[in-house]
Amino acid sequence: MPDALLEADALDVFYGDFQALFGVSLTIAPGEVVAVIGANGAGKSTLLKTFAGQLHPRAGTLRFAGEAVGTLPAFAMVRRGVALVPEGRRLFPSLSVEENLLIGAQAGRPGPWSLQRVFDLFPILAERRRQPSMSLSGGQQQMVAIARALMSNPQLLLCDEISLGLAPIVVKEIYDRLPAITGEGLSLVIVEQDIVQALSAARRVYCLQEGRVALEGDAKSLTREAVSAAYFGV
């Protein structure tokens, strides 16, 4: 087992001519919970999409479990154990709740997560299993999106803005389940705009600002002043 599960070194990522990430370096250890915070447009989602293989770095190296993976497509990344819960949930509308979960297992990786286990984690989904996925409430849809990603039995789970548009009580309900998920030994990256939420769940934090890492450190040791300086760039 290498020291780092995921190791990004000096990543430059572009959308066409527009550069979204500038020399971003970051490491994630096995079993670690890392938060990535930053303002709108700081490059948080871009970073996760790069880890998941939806975008490819033009420069820099990305290694996962010791293997260079910077050019692999998304379907190959999930087969290697990187699962993304995309921003906005992105459930498959014409599939039922259960079918959405089953398609998550398409990668065929063995591991602790099964339909039964995700139903134990989110019991409401078992009741709603036959329903069309879009008929669920926003919070329940987010649970489906997380459960669907877990069905691939990832080593690294990437969560993009899972609290977006949800009521605080629902956000708390979802965040309360995270220890049960990380208890299986997987690494977790949480991207959030809600800094308090992110800092309370994570052990380490990276703060992005305009495509660069502005601050990194232990979640407990960072001062409010340091975070706000890195976040707003003032």
Added chain:
Amino acid sequence: MQWVNAIVQGVLIGGLYALFAAGLSLIFGVMRLVNIAHGDLIVLASYLALVVVTTLGLDPLTSLVIVVPAMAVIGYALQRLILNRTLGDDLLPPLLVTFGLSVIIQNGLLEWFTADSRKLTAGAIEVQAFQALPGVWIGLLPLLQFAVTIAIIGGLQLLFYRTAFGRAFRATSDDPSVAQLMGLDTRHVFALAMALSLAVVAVAGVFLAVRANFDPAIGPARLIYGFEAVIIGGLGSLWGTLAGGIILGVAQAIGAQIDPGWQVLAGHLVFIAILAVRPQGLFPKVQG
């Protein structure tokens, strides 16, 4: 009784139209690709069957054992090597490329097989018929075609809604980029859909070749019937496509009964009427 007979025959030919349409509907559903070459691929399958029948001495219906897998392989390769490159946010590139493909297939067949009309003969089954009602005779071959169509559409329906394969098709249709996050290689999924589509095309092509004369130029008219059946039935609904084919067949049969010159026109008129009144088709796919 003449009229009852016309309607019965119309229903039976409608099954063939539905078979033309099923493959078209399937690939539009999975990848939003409108395949202008669909009719020509049907005719290509007819010629492929002709080659198999003449060189191996097989019965046309037995030739399906070779023609169906061969067309499926052609479909997979076509998608993987050419059509996948045309897919994107813009609907125009696949239209242009399949239009070009249509021209290439027609002219290729013309070079190879000349413009002569061909037909496959299936032997005694072609003329066997039974009297269903006084004055209403049903041919064994058209009945077999109809039964095969229902079996294929029922089979596709099961495949789409009851299997992991179908689940992958529907997920890819909903959102190709998220489907990739699920470990699905969408290029492979699209190629499988095209292989399946051309397997259905192969059956349609063989039945077409047994039923009537064919030559390299008749593809586009089959495409029109296929399109009309899909639109009448409502996009994305396989049983709707069957109903659309039957409505088209019955309209043509009734038109022909009134005046033989009106056969094709009557079908188009019914299509336009339905398009005017219910542009979404009779049985559009309901979400969820």
